[in-house]
Amino acid sequence: MSRLICLLQKQISGFPKCPFQWRPLCVSSLPYLPSPSSADAMEAAQQTIASTCSISSNPCYHLLGICRNLDSLVKVHALLTVHGLAYDLLCLTKLMSLYGSFGHVRFARMVFDRIPNPDFYSYKVMIRWYFLNDLHSETIMFYNCLRKCLRENDDIIFSIVLKACCELRDIAEGRKVHCHIVKAMSRDSFVLTSLVDVYVKCGEMESAQDVFTEIEGKNVVSWTSLIAGYVQNDCSEEGLCLFNRMRESLLGGNQFTVGSLVTGCGKLGALHQGKWLHGYVIKAGIDVNSFLATALLDMYVKCGSIKDARSVFDESSVADIVSWTAMIVGHSQSGQPNEALRLFTDTRWAGILPNCMTIASVFSACAQLQDLNMGRSVHCLATVHGLEDAAVRHALIDMYAKCHMIGESRHIFESIEGKDVIAWNSIISGYSHNGYALEALHLFYQMRLECLSPDAVTLVSVISACASISAVTIGSSLHAYFIKEGLSSVNAYVGTALLNLYAKCGDALSARKIFDQMGEKNAVTWSSMIRSYGMHGDGNESFVLFNDMLMENVEPNEVIFTAMLSACSHTGKVGEGWKYFTSMCREYNFIPSMKHFACMVDILARAGKLEEAIDFMENMPIQPDITVLGAFVHGCSLHSQFDLGEIAARRMLDMHPNEACYYVLLYKLYASDGRWDKADEIRNLMKQRGLSKSAGWSSTEMDTCDQFSSLQVSSKGTGETILSSLYNLIGPKKDPTEYSSEIPDHYRFYSKPC
Numbered sequence: 001m002s003r004l005i006c007l008l009q010k011q012i013s014g015f016p017k018c019p020f021q022w023r024p025l026c027v028s029s030l031p032y033l034p035s036p037s038s039a040d041a042m043e044a045a046q047q048t049i050a051s052t053c054s055i056s057s058n059p060c061y062h063l064l065g066i067c068r069n070l071d072s073l074v075k076v077h078a079l080l081t082v083h084g085l086a087y088d089l090l091c092l093t094k095l096m097s098l099y100g101s102f103g104h105v106r107f108a109r110m111v112f113d114r115i116p117n118p119d120f121y122s123y124k125v126m127i128r129w130y131f132l133n134d135l136h137s138e139t140i141m142f143y144n145c146l147r148k149c150l151r152e153n154d155d156i157i158f159s160i161v162l163k164a165c166c167e168l169r170d171i172a173e174g175r176k177v178h179c180h181i182v183k184a185m186s187r188d189s190f191v192l193t194s195l196v197d198v199y200v201k202c203g204e205m206e207s208a209q210d211v212f213t214e215i216e217g218k219n220v221v222s223w224t225s226l227i228a229g230y231v232q233n234d235c236s237e238e239g240l241c242l243f244n245r246m247r248e249s250l251l252g253g254n255q256f257t258v259g260s261l262v263t264g265c266g267k268l269g270a271l272h273q274g275k276w277l278h279g280y281v282i283k284a285g286i287d288v289n290s291f292l293a294t295a296l297l298d299m300y301v302k303c304g305s306i307k308d309a310r311s312v313f314d315e316s317s318v319a320d321i322v323s324w325t326a327m328i329v330g331h332s333q334s335g336q337p338n339e340a341l342r343l344f345t346d347t348r349w350a351g352i353l354p355n356c357m358t359i360a361s362v363f364s365a366c367a368q369l370q371d372l373n374m375g376r377s378v379h380c381l382a383t384v385h386g387l388e389d390a391a392v393r394h395a396l397i398d399m400y401a402k403c404h405m406i407g408e409s410r411h412i413f414e415s416i417e418g419k420d421v422i423a424w425n426s427i428i429s430g431y432s433h434n435g436y437a438l439e440a441l442h443l444f445y446q447m448r449l450e451c452l453s454p455d456a457v458t459l460v461s462v463i464s465a466c467a468s469i470s471a472v473t474i475g476s477s478l479h480a481y482f483i484k485e486g487l488s489s490v491n492a493y494v495g496t497a498l499l500n501l502y503a504k505c506g507d508a509l510s511a512r513k514i515f516d517q518m519g520e521k522n523a524v525t526w527s528s529m530i531r532s533y534g535m536h537g538d539g540n541e542s543f544v545l546f547n548d549m550l551m552e553n554v555e556p557n558e559v560i561f562t563a564m565l566s567a568c569s570h571t572g573k574v575g576e577g578w579k580y581f582t583s584m585c586r587e588y589n590f591i592p593s594m595k596h597f598a599c600m601v602d603i604l605a606r607a608g609k610l611e612e613a614i615d616f617m618e619n620m621p622i623q624p625d626i627t628v629l630g631a632f633v634h635g636c637s638l639h640s641q642f643d644l645g646e647i648a649a650r651r652m653l654d655m656h657p658n659e660a661c662y663y664v665l666l667y668k669l670y671a672s673d674g675r676w677d678k679a680d681e682i683r684n685l686m687k688q689r690g691l692s693k694s695a696g697w698s699s700t701e702m703d704t705c706d707q708f709s710s711l712q713v714s715s716k717g718t719g720e721t722i723l724s725s726l727y728n729l730i731g732p733k734k735d736p737t738e739y740s741s742e743i744p745d746h747y748r749f750y751s752k753p754c
């Protein structure tokens with residue numbers, strides 16, 4: 001480059017320092033002039049200049065054209081400036097364009113500012129490079145300068161500025177440009193399609209439709225812009241109708257048309273229409289690009305057809321980070337965490353770096369499996385690669401909480417600056433699920449002190465915490481608070497949480513009132529209400545409710561049948577239990593799970609049909625687990641069949657020799673039979689193995705003041721001992737007004753409104 005500049009200096013040293021009058025070389029007359037892509041372009045330019053006899057055919061302009069980096073451009077620019085050749089309008093415009101192409105828009109602007117009287121083309125170059133370098137505000141500003149100085153426009157300028165308005169979601173500037181287009185009487189379809197995009201991105205669908213009708217000779221891009229707009233603005237039905245009109249005009253869709261429509265089907269849960277569009281893609285021979293493949297994956301996942309989603313993924317030839325992540329998300333959200341982790345660790349994807357969404361979905365899978373080791377490994381991977389956005393941190397809090405590492409979960413929560421509602425929900429839910437109900441309530445109080453408004457997820461977590469400790473007064477206060485905030489009827493999950501609260505606290509009437517007031521009821525809601533009646537010994541109401549559910553065309557699932565069998569167990573309805581178990585297997589073709597088997601054994605054992613229970617266990621297609629054996633032992637204890645119970649309890653010990661609860665079960669069995677020597681052997685065995693029973697506790701709620709105490713009362717304890725412990729817990733009777741000062745601060749949820 002330096003040799004070239006020296007040679008050029010010699011040729012132009014005699015020129016006067018005045019604006020150069022360009023007479024460009026005729027490129028066709030120089031067959032040896034190198035192409036811009038030549039690796040030896042600069043060296044060949046030396047030969048070109050050296051062989052040029054007349055300075056009137058100066059190659060400086062062509063020298064600018066073969067600059068391939070900023071360094072060479074700056075040197076040529078300096079040379080032209082020194083010799084007075086950089087003041088011609090054509091030369092300055094070329095310099096602007098080159099600086100812009102190298103991403104140095106600031107240098108381009110400096111060159112523009114040196115032009116005494118910029119023309120329309122100079123403005124156009126500056127506007128173009130501002131936009132291509134993602135400086136959209138400057139693009140609009142320069143367009144306004146152009147309007148003030150020259151009042152000229154063309155369709156290219158219009159389309160560029162409209163795209164800048166689209167990126168900024170600037171509807172005001174978009175409307176101004178629309179007025180300019182109308183005044184210029186532009187009917188260009190590309191410009192009008194860009195205008196449709198502006199209105200679509202700003203949510204102005206009526207204006208977008210009006211502009212669309214003005215387009216003459218609509219092409220695929222025009223139709224796709226409006227269809228995508230309807231889908232993006234949650235009007236997917238209109239998008240599907242518009243596609244039918246498009247096909248009536250004898251135009252077929254492309255990847256982006258069908259991809260937008262498939263996304264709309266996913267939002268609607270319209271699996272049938274989504275499959276039809278998939279078939280349309282195959283029949284029309286449309287190439288499946290990354291956008292379309294990801295849209296198909298997402299649609300099948302949202303419609304619950306994970307098998308079809310995996311088929312699309314496996315058959316796709318354009319699988320990338322987007323589709324890989326979409327498939328992992330699909331497996332994780334569809335209750336297939338093992339498949340999600342298997343795909344994440346597949347060596348075929350070892351060369352692809354996951355993104356934050358991938359990591360968050362993998363944490364969700366680890367949480368479902370309670371796989372702490374895998375979760376910690378992925379946590380290290382995320383830390384090394386800096387993948388720690390808000391979604392990842394929220395997933396981390398949830399993962400550690402689900403793995404019973406609430407301390408680590410709290411540590412991550414405390415490290416978050418500017419905690420949002422999702423972060424608070426994650427940690428409150430974590431404490432609630434791990435049995436720390438009071439801490440969950442205290443965190444909710446702290447959240448309110450931060451002036452954050454709770455949402456439906458917050459309500460579900462806090463009400464569940466109250467239900468776990470049967471704190472009905474606190475729960476009722478929260479219920480009233482959320483009604484005041486307008487959150488009590490947000491969705492079925494909120495109503496179900498309230499229903500469970502009142503049911504567990506023995507208030508079946510309030511639970512049924514909540515149930516009847518719910519407009520939307522899902523399978524979980526029905527099963528909760530059925531289970532509530534079963535818990536309170538009202539099996540007949542459970543049966544009536546099950547029939548009401550069938551009348552409303554709600555298909556029973558495995559959870560509902562579990563609730564029905566549990567209701568039969570609590571009410572001693574053996575015949576009805578067999579009826580529902582048989583119906584589940586034969587009419588609804590469900591394969592019984594271990595929970596169903598445990599419920600049936602519990603029904604038979606509670607009713608004293610122990611031999612029938614043994615026959616049932618022997619005919620099970622799978623080996624009975626702890627829950628089945630535990631139900632049988634409980635029945636044996638109720639009916640004083642201690643020998644049979646001992647056999648089952650011993651088998652439970654063999655299966656889990658390090659679980660204290662099974663030793664306690666066998667201890668109670670011996671104690672009930674009066675075999676204290678055997679009971680003492682079990683106690684000594686527990687001591688030898690370092691096992692201890694968790695201390696029992698009970699709670700009493702006195703005028704919204706909860707008192708908790710650990711009551712470790714031996715099975716040998718007398719009634720006087722128990723009564724004495726209760727007296728120490730409750731103390732002498734007080735006037736209800738005296739309790740107001742004892743209410744913990746974290747129960748006063750409404751005491752500091754924001």
